[in-house]
Amino acid sequence: MIVCSCNVLSDGAVRGCLAPGPGCPRTPAQVYACLGCSPKCGRCARTIRAIMQAALGEAVPAEGGHACTTACASACSLVKLQTADAEEAVAA
Structure with missing residues (x-):
């Protein structure tokens, strides 16, 4: 099933x-990055988050949150991506 019409992303790809x-x-922003695209209209973000929650069997942290341990976070590319996203949002 296509969950993102703008980027033609399927639930299987997510x-x-x-x-x-x-x-x-x-x-969801990290899912887009993982799949080599970026959000366009954003209508699919809730659906992507729901797929993430169901697939991982856990509550996904809120935007800006990160579930890794401190040791992991120091080298984790996801933390670097979140930091870059936050800096861009502040600059805008």
């Missing part, structure tokens, strides 16, 4: 980039 561990996307 599930395919999810795997427990430090490399797993934690936000």
